[in-house]
Amino acid sequence: MDLVGLEIEKREDIVIAHVTGELDILGASSTGEAIGEAVPTSARALVVDLGRLEFIDSSGIAMLFSLARRLGGQRQALRVVAGSGEPVQRVLELVEFDRAAPIYETVDDAVGALSRD
Amino acid sequence: MRDLPELFHSPVKARSLAFLFCAGALMAGLTIALPHDASIDELGLGLTACAAALVGAGLLVSAERVAMWQLHVVMVIGTAMVALANEFAGVTALYPLLFTWPILYASYFLERRAAFAHVALAGLAYAIVLVIQDPPSPYVRWLLAIGTPAIAGALIFRLLDRLRAERVESLEREALLEQNEARTRIVLDSAPDAFVAIDREGVIRTWNAAAERLLGWSASEAVGRRLAEIAIPPELRAAHDERRRALLDPAERDATRVLQLELQRRDGSRFPAEARVSRVTLRSGVFAAGFLRDVSDRLRREAEREALLREQAARAEAERVAELVSGMQLLVDAALAHRTRRGILADLVTSVPGVLGADSAAIYLAEEGDRLVLGATSGGTPGGDGKAPLAFGEGFAGRVAAARQPMLAEDPDAMIGVPLLAGGQVTGVLVVCASPPRVFTSDDLSLLRLAADRVALAIDHARLYERELKIAETLQRSLLPEHLPHMPGLEVAARYLPAAAEAEVGGDWYDVLSIPGGAVGLVMGDIAGKGLGAASMVGRMRSALRAYVLEGHSAPLVVSQLNRLIWTEAQEGQMATLLFVVVDPAEGRMGWVNAGHPPPLLVTGNGRPRFLEGGGSVPLGVLPFPEFQETSLNVEPDATVVLYTDGLVERPGENIDLGLRRLAELVHAAPNDPQILCDQLLASLIPDGAPADDVALLALRTIPMSERFDVEFAPEPEALVAMRSLLRRWLRYAKAGEGELAEIITACGEAATNAIEHSGAGRDTTLELSGSLESRTVELTLRDHGAWRTPREGQPGRGIALMRGLMDEVDVTATPQGTTVRLSRTLH
Numbered sequence: 009m010d011l012v013g014l015e016i017e018k019r020e021d022i023v024i025a026h027v028t029g030e031l032d033i034l035g036a037s038s039t040g041e042a043i044g045e046a047v048p049t050s051a052r053a054l055v056v057d058l059g060r061l062e063f064i065d066s067s068g069i070a071m072l073f074s075l076a077r078r079l080g081g082q083r084q085a086l087r088v089v090a091g092s093g094e095p096v097q098r099v100l101e102l103v104e105f106d107r108a109a110p111i112y113e114t115v116d117d118a119v120g121a122l123s124r125d
Numbered sequence: 126m127r128d129l130p131e132l133f134h135s136p137v138k139a140r141s142l143a144f145l146f147c148a149g150a151l152m153a154g155l156t157i158a159l160p161h162d163a164s165i166d167e168l169g170l171g172l173t174a175c176a177a178a179l180v181g182a183g184l185l186v187s188a189e190r191v192a193m194w195q196l197h198v199v200m201v202i203g204t205a206m207v208a209l210a211n212e213f214a215g216v217t218a219l220y221p222l223l224f225t226w227p228i229l230y231a232s233y234f235l236e237r238r239a240a241f242a243h244v245a246l247a248g249l250a251y252a253i254v255l256v257i258q259d260p261p262s263p264y265v266r267w268l269l270a271i272g273t274p275a276i277a278g279a280l281i282f283r284l285l286d287r288l289r290a291e292r293v294e295s296l297e298r299e300a301l302l303e304q305n306e307a308r309t310r311i312v313l314d315s316a317p318d319a320f321v322a323i324d325r326e327g328v329i330r331t332w333n334a335a336a337e338r339l340l341g342w343s344a345s346e347a348v349g350r351r352l353a354e355i356a357i358p359p360e361l362r363a364a365h366d367e368r369r370r371a372l373l374d375p376a377e378r379d380a381t382r383v384l385q386l387e388l389q390r391r392d393g394s395r396f397p398a399e400a401r402v403s404r405v406t407l408r409s410g411v412f413a414a415g416f417l418r419d420v421s422d423r424l425r426r427e428a429e430r431e432a433l434l435r436e437q438a439a440r441a442e443a444e445r446v447a448e449l450v451s452g453m454q455l456l457v458d459a460a461l462a463h464r465t466r467r468g469i470l471a472d473l474v475t476s477v478p479g480v481l482g483a484d485s486a487a488i489y490l491a492e493e494g495d496r497l498v499l500g501a502t503s504g505g506t507p508g509g510d511g512k513a514p515l516a517f518g519e520g521f522a523g524r525v526a527a528a529r530q531p532m533l534a535e536d537p538d539a540m541i542g543v544p545l546l547a548g549g550q551v552t553g554v555l556v557v558c559a560s561p562p563r564v565f566t567s568d569d570l571s572l573l574r575l576a577a578d579r580v581a582l583a584i585d586h587a588r589l590y591e592r593e594l595k596i597a598e599t600l601q602r603s604l605l606p607e608h609l610p611h612m613p614g615l616e617v618a619a620r621y622l623p624a625a626a627e628a629e630v631g632g633d634w635y636d637v638l639s640i641p642g643g644a645v646g647l648v649m650g651d652i653a654g655k656g657l658g659a660a661s662m663v664g665r666m667r668s669a670l671r672a673y674v675l676e677g678h679s680a681p682l683v684v685s686q687l688n689r690l691i692w693t694e695a696q697e698g699q700m701a702t703l704l705f706v707v708v709d710p711a712e713g714r715m716g717w718v719n720a721g722h723p724p725p726l727l728v729t730g731n732g733r734p735r736f737l738e739g740g741g742s743v744p745l746g747v748l749p750f751p752e753f754q755e756t757s758l759n760v761e762p763d764a765t766v767v768l769y770t771d772g773l774v775e776r777p778g779e780n781i782d783l784g785l786r787r788l789a790e791l792v793h794a795a796p797n798d799p800q801i802l803c804d805q806l807l808a809s810l811i812p813d814g815a816p817a818d819d820v821a822l823l824a825l826r827t828i829p830m831s832e833r834f835d836v837e838f839a840p841e842p843e844a845l846v847a848m849r850s851l852l853r854r855w856l857r858y859a860k861a862g863e864g865e866l867a868e869i870i871t872a873c874g875e876a877a878t879n880a881i882e883h884s885g886a887g888r889d890t891t892l893e894l895s896g897s898l899e900s901r902t903v904e905l906t907l908r909d910h911g912a913w914r915t916p917r918e919g920q921p922g923r924g925i926a927l928m929r930g931l932m933d934e935v936d937v938t939a940t941p942q943g944t945t946v947r948l949s950r951t952l953h
Contacts, residue, residue: 011641011846013675029641029675030849033878034842060677062641063849063867065874066924095867102930103923 010035014042021052022122024115028060031068040071044078053085055118064096069103076108085125087111087118138196138234139188145226146181146203150174152223153210162217169213177206200243203227208250216260221270224251228271232278233285240282244275322405322414325373327351327366330412339419341391358389372404373411380404388417396421449568452480453576457583466490466587470501473555473580478504481541481569483559488545489515489522490553490584497522497554507558508542522554531574539565543574545581552581552588609637611844613836613851613894614828615645615710618799620807622820624772632659632701633770633819636667639846640674643853644709649722649768649823652701662695670705680707681753684718684745688753691746700746704768708760710827711854715766716757720745723774723785726767726792729760734767734792736785762829765797772818773810799824830858832899838892840881840909848877848894852905859898861952869950872931873905875924876946880909902951910943 012035013028025043029035047054056072058064072088079086086109090097100111112118153174157167180199184191191199207223214220224247231243248271255263313320319336323329332347340347340356347355353362368384371377384400402415457473474486485504489497495517499506508522518527525532525542529551534540538560545553555577559565609617619635632652640646648670652659669690673683684705691701704722708715717725717737721744728734740756760766767788774784788806795805802824811820834855838844849870856866873894880892890910897904928935928948936947 011639011675013641013672013677015676028677030846032842032845032874033881034845062677063870063874065871065878066927067878069923069927093864095864095871098864098868099871099927102927 010038012036012039014039016043016046019119021050022055022119023047023051023053024055024057024119026057026060028062030063031058031061031071032063032065033067036067036071039068040074043075047079047084049082049084051084053087053122054079055087055089055115055122057089057115058096058100059089059091059094059114061090061096064099066103069099069105072105073108085109085122087122089113089115089118133234135191135193135196136188139184139191141234142196142199142203142230143181143184143188145230146177146184146206149203149206149210149223149226150178150181153177156214156218162215164215164217166213166215170210173206173209173213177203180206197239197243200227200231201246204243204246204250207247208254211251211254212257216258221251221254221266224248224270225274225277228274228278229281232281237282240278244271244278247271248275316416318416318418320414320416321347321352322412323352323369324410324412327353327369329355331414336417339390339417340388355391356388358387358395361387369413372402372413375411377404382415385420388419397424399423445568449480449572450575453572455480457576457579465591466500466584469580469583469587474501474503477555477557477573477576478559481557481559481565481573482563483557484538485558487522487556487558488553489526489556491526491545491551495526497526500553505558507538507540508554508556517551522556525554525556526551531570531577533565533567533570535564537561539563541565541570541573543570543577545577545584547581547585552585555580605634606636610639610847611839612639612645612847613838614830614834614854615708615850616799616826616828617645618803618824620803620820620822622772622807622811622814622816624816624819632663633772633821634663634667635768635821635823636670637823637825638671638674639850640707641677642709643711643850644707645825645850646670646674647706647708647725647766647768647823647825648703649706649725649770649821650701650703651722651770651819651821653699658696658699662691662699662701665694666690666701666703680705680716680718680755684720684742684753685751688720688745688748688751692749695746700744702744706766706768708766708825708827710760711850711857713759713761714757715760715764716740716755718742718753718755720751720753721747723769723771723781726769726789727760727764728767728792728797729764730797734789736789737766760827762827763797765792765799765802765824765826767792767802767806768823770819770821772816772820773806773822775818777817797826799826830855832859833895833897835893835895838877838894840890840892842878842881844892845874845877845881849874852896855896856903859903859952861903865950865952868931869903869905869948872928872935872948872950873907875928876905876907876948879924880907880944880946901953902949904947904949907946907948908943 010032011030015026015028017024017026023046025046027039031039043054043056054075056075076086088100088105088109088111090100090111090113092113097111100106105111110118110121112121153170156165157171157174180202184199204227207220207227210223211220227247228244231240235243248267251267251270255267260266313331313333314335316333316335319339320331320333321329321336322331329347329350329352332342332344334344336347337343342355353365357365368382372380372382380403382400382402384402386398386400387395388398389395396419399418399420400415402413405412405414470488474488477486478484485502485507487502487506487508488500489508490500492498492514497515497517508520508525515523517523521532521534521540521542525544529544529546531541531543534542538558540556540558542554542556544551545555555573557565557573605621606619609619617637619637621633621635632654634648634650634652636646636648638646638648650663650666652662652666666687670683670687673686678686684703687703691699701720702722703720704717704725706715706717706725715727717740719741721742724736724738724741726734727737737756740754742753743751769788771781774788775781776784787810791806791809792802795802803822806822807814807820834851836851838848852870852873853866856869861869877892877894893908895906925935932948933950934948938945938947
């Protein structure tokens with residue numbers, strides 16, 4: 009059993025996926041699929057909230073990259089939220105995830121940025 | 126020579142003698158009166174005649190009183206007178222003939238010796254007369270006068286002797302007859318049985334005293350009347366007449382009857398009687414004579430005795446049967462105490478032979494396709510011909526199954542086979558066998574059949590029970606963790622025992638889950654109720670709890686949400702106790718929320734166990750919004766926490782505090798290793814393995830950390846969580862900073878993930894992780910037994926990039942036998 013928790017929130021045309029727990033090879037692909045299904049084509053953007061995620065490894069990163077590719081193909085925006093100084097944020101930095109999608113410190117920051125776009 | 130009785134009485138003799146004297150006197154008188162020879166002395170003769178007449182008269186007068194000796198004297202006088210008359214009459218007269226008279230008289234009336242004496246006296250007297258008279262040829266005269274009457278006298282005497290003898294015989298016979306008759310009379314009268322004789326017409330001829338008593342008629346009343354009239358009930362009289370005629374028919378050969386009949390007393394009462402009747406033929410006619418006896422007493426006694434015997438026999442039989450039945454009952458009950466078929470069968474085959482006095486027993490169970498397989502045996506496999514499986518009709522057991530009837534056999538051992546029937550189907554066959562001389566009776570058969578009927582039902586129930594139990598157990602198992610997570614640095618063990626008496630799945634449950642961040646959650650719950658309802662609720666709670674935990678909620682919030690779930694979704698009144706313990710070995714802390722559950726038990730090292738009170742609240746489902754609080758405390762390394770359900774500590778009629786105290790004592794005495802601890806607790810508290818209520822037990826121990834560690838993982842993604850947890854704990858122990866800790870764990874996770882993904886399919890292979898801490902430098906070495914996948918462009922390359930980015934040194938050594946990744950980083 010994986011240790012990933014997922015909550016989907018919708019704010020108008022933005023889908024917010026709150027991912028909690030530990031995201032590793034065990035839960036990465038299923039979580040990615042679940043998030044992908046939660047985003048209708050009508051949605052403008054997806055915010056993946058990793059603010060409360062305890063752990064992420066390369067499998068989780070790969071899942072995020074895969075999401076970014078898919079959403080990019082559908083002209084949907086992807087934003088990622090990671091707490092500043094958190095291990096998750098450090099990993100995202102290391103793999104230079106900000107080249108695939110912008111990283112925000114809070115969900116509100118991410119949503120606010122999307123509204124301004 | 127015996128004395129013969131006198132034929133004549135003395136008076137007769139006297140009167141006869143008197144007659145002779147008178148006749149002699151008359152003779153002499155006539156001689157004088159009639160013309161006679163001149164030589165006759167008339168005077169002398171006349172005087173003699175007168176004297177004779179006088180004697181005769183005197184005798185006549187005194188005839189009744191004369192004694193025998195007086196008669197002898199008179200006879201001597203008479204002989205003398207005859208001699209005088211001869212003298213007076215002279216030679217020419219025929220007076221010697223008068224000597225004939227005393228001789229004949231003596232011969233006739235006197236006994237032998239007296240007669241001789243008188244004959245001799247007469248001879249002497251005449252001899253004297255002849256000597257005096259001196260006639261010619263005196264000898265001839267003497268011989269004629271004495272010899273002739275003497276011979277005549279002898280003949281007379283002889284005749285009289287004969288007469289006397291006959292007289293004696295007749296007297297004796299008479300006496301005998303008299304005696305006999307008297308005796309018979311006495312016998313008949315004293316006979317206890319009534320004696321009755323009737324003649325051809327049925328008229329009573331004999332009627333003894335017992336008959337008087339028996340029938341109420343005296344002999345004088347009865348004799349002369351018809352028996353039918355006074356003693357035979359009217360409706361039976363025709364039959365009586367018929368019987369009598371048949372018996373008295375001379376052509377009937379069997380002249381004896383023993384009859385059972387009904388008689389009537391004088392007062393009209395009736396009674397059963399037995400008559401032993403014989404046909405008696407006498408000169409006076411043909412009679413039916415017999416004894417009658419009132420047999421009502423005898424019949425009653427016989428009936429009583431028969432009843433008594435019957436009762437005794439019945440009681441003996443009943444006791445024997447009761448003994449057998451109770452034996453059978455006992456063993457059947459004993460067998461039925463088992464809930465599983467195996468238990469029932471094993472118990473039966475071992476106890477049935479004892480009850481029936483048999484040597485061996487076997488139970489065959491019917492399978493699909495009408496085949497019998499051996500279920501259980503003791504002392505051999507009777508009825509099977511050594512074959513298994515048996516087709517119906519094959520072997521003794523097969524024949525019983527085919528016939529669906531109990532069967533007895535002797536070939537040469539005695540065997541009983543009874544079919545086990547349930548729902549009209551042959552579900553098996555019970556065969557009992559005994560060697561000679563033991564022979565089975567139909568009683569044994571019916572008993573075994575009774576037992577078999579009950580057993581068949583029980584076996585069928587057991588079969589259903591086993592199926593239900595299997596379903597329940599499967600369901601239960603599906604609700605309980607299939608296996609506990611392997612957590613290096615932690616030891617965990619769990620046990621679950623379903624209640625012995627319940628086929629239903631219980632409401633006890635437990636879970637062990639990894640909590641994001643390295644903690645371990647221990648859950649012990651008990652949902653009120655049984656069966657599928659409770660089971661499905663357990664399933665929902667388990668899933669919900671895991672989901673809530675993954676969402677990162679605190680323990681009290683997780684429990685609150687579970688309460689919400691039960692409050693809103695469960696059936697009215699359903700409630701549950703729950704204990705949620707979070708152990709964070711890395712932090713050395715333990716927190717718990719207790720919703721009405723027995724408190725967890727904590728033991729550290731060799732210290733005394735203590736129950737963790739506090740953190741308690743009402744059970745789930747009682748209130749809509751109860752307040753749940755977490756209580757936490759620091760735990761030393763080598764701490765063991767024990768969670769359980771009340772089934773472990775509760776005993777009927779006992780205060781639960783006693784059970785808790787007992788548990789604490791046992792935990793204190795047991796080693797801290799969770800597996801051994803759990804086994805010992807169950808062995809002590811549930812010795813038979815069959816608890817009255819469900820029992821769930823969970824123990825977790827934290828193993829102390831040190832500078833070095835060595836663990837093995839299965840190369841599975843699931844192991845990663847445990848590995849991270851261990852690393853977190855160890856790095857905490859190494860006093861790594863938060864950032865360092867996360868980065869080292871991430872790097873090690875990458876190495877492990879890579880190893881898992883590419884270490885080949887070998888299931889038996891392991892990942893070996895070792896860690897060492899030397900002067901602030903952490904070194905982790907991960908070995909696998911697969912081929913290292915050369916980093917290519919793209920995702921996998923990200924892993925190694927991460928490792929390199931996160932660690933000071935990353936060293937990968939790949940060989941055909943496996944790959945070793947060494948990571949090191951110096952802590953600040």
